[in-house]
Amino acid sequence: xxxxxxxxxxxxxxxxxxxxxxxxxxxxxxxxxxxxxxxxxxxxxxxxxxxxxxxxxxxxxxxxxxxxxxxxxxxxxxxxxxxxxxxxxxxxxxxxxxxxxxxxxxxxxxxxxxxxxxxxxxxxxxxxxxxxxxxxxxxxxxxxxxxxxxxxxxxxxxxxxxxxxxxxxxxxxxxxxxxxxxxxxxxxxxxxxxxxxxxxxxxxxxxxxxxxxxxxxxxxxxxxxxxxxxxxxxxxxxxxxxxxxxxxxxxxxxxxxxxxxxxxxxxxxxxxxxxxxxxxxxxxxxxxxxxxxxxxxxxxxxxxxxxxxxxxxxxxxxxxxxxxxxxxxxxxxxxxxxxxxxxxxxxxxxxxxxxxxxxxxxxxxxxxxxxxxxxxxxxxxx
Ligand code: PMP
Numbered sequence: 139x140x141x142x143x144x145x146x147x148x149x150x151x152x153x154x155x156x157x158x159x160x161x162x163x164x165x166x167x168x169x170x171x172x173x174x175x176x177x178x179x180x181x182x183x184x185x186x187x188x189x190x191x192x193x194x195x196x197x198x199x200x201x202x203x204x205x206x207x208x209x210x211x212x213x214x215x216x217x218x219x220x221x222x223x224x225x226x227x228x229x230x231x232x233x234x235x236x237x238x239x240x241x242x243x244x245x246x247x248x249x250x251x252x253x254x255x256x257x258x259x260x261x262x263x264x265x266x267x268x269x270x271x272x273x274x275x276x277x278x279x280x281x282x283x284x285x286x287x288x289x290x291x292x293x294x295x296x297x298x299x300x301x302x303x304x305x306x307x308x309x310x311x312x313x314x315x316x317x318x319x320x321x322x323x324x325x326x327x328x329x330x331x332x333x334x335x336x337x338x339x340x341x342x343x344x345x346x347x348x349x350x351x352x353x354x355x356x357x358x359x360x361x362x363x364x365x366x367x368x369x370x371x372x373x374x375x376x377x378x379x380x381x382x383x384x385x386x387x388x389x390x391x392x393x394x395x396x397x398x399x400x401x402x403x404x405x406x407x408x409x410x411x412x413x414x415x416x417x418x419x420x421x422x423x424x425x426x427x428x429x430x431x432x433x434x435x436x437x438x439x440x441x442x443x444x445x446x447x448x449x450x451x452x453x454x455x456x457x458x459x460x461x462x463x464x465x466x467x468x469x470x471x472x473x474x475x476x477x478x479x480x481x482x483x484x485x486x487x488x489x490x491x492x493x494x495x496x497x498x499x500x501x502x503x504x505x506x507x508x509x510x511x512x513x514x515x516x517x518x519x520x
Contacts, residue, residue, distance in 0.1 A: 148481035150328035169379035180394035190315035202326030205338035216240035226277030275307035281443030332396035421519035422512030457505035461497035
């Protein structure tokens, strides 16, 4: 029998059948008028998803890490000062990427599962001149969601550009890119945006593009340079053929289909659905006497990072797999063996919550002889 296990990791995620159909269409020329229409429409749709009519989308083949690299490559020159709001392993990755492009990086962090307070970030900003502030909207290694709105306000008051890594958040957690004055938001196709892995998405608003234009030297990487891609993205939106590097034709078609579904659902409805389903998961964890890795008030709506209770360990992940649900182990190097992660983003529904919680109940019983009941609480919350 085909693998019918439900994929509930924090990306890649289960895809809508229409998205898979679009992916499997005959590969067209990247300058075929029908593909130009699809790519052009997808770019316009990204502005709707990010709630940023004035943003310039860049969609290139690559993963989320490439999107991080692209943002850094274009905004950093030797000596650029960057403050990284550190909420986990992916924030640390951003710090590493910025440093490789020549930035002087200051990290403001917190113990694992926490986030620095706005006051702590403000105090660091006050002590030095920063050109950039980066925020990991949801750090997938800890399940911590950052206060993007509050942090962006602080950064803007300081005159810094704001870069948001939205890989595990965009299209699920509330992000009002333009209203909150976020300059760059980036993501990847395989998360809440609902397409297969393989596309890096970078949204850049005018101040970020201006910073790029004001660079003293060219971006050292040709493939990552906004200047190479801007005419291409503009041409597709104007429904004209133009070539720099071959777009991932089938992935772009899948992305466009998924974005169409997201917009049909409506962004506010989508944010609310993710909050409601995450709330049902949290009700289940609490009824099962399981605690979260993130401080409760910081827990993301896109995934749960759940600590193993005493008497249980990482064997739980395989046991849940045997019950038909694929979840992920821990990721943060300091606590890898202490928790597991359940992704809950994209096209999920209340019945997926029920399926996951009941599979976890059975797995605790089968692997550790523990009775942990969360289903009734999840149902009540739904
Ligand atoms: N940032 C965050 C917050 C992520 O969750 C991930 C992937 N899990 C990345 C960056 C890197 O994305 P990718 O694995 O697609 O390179």
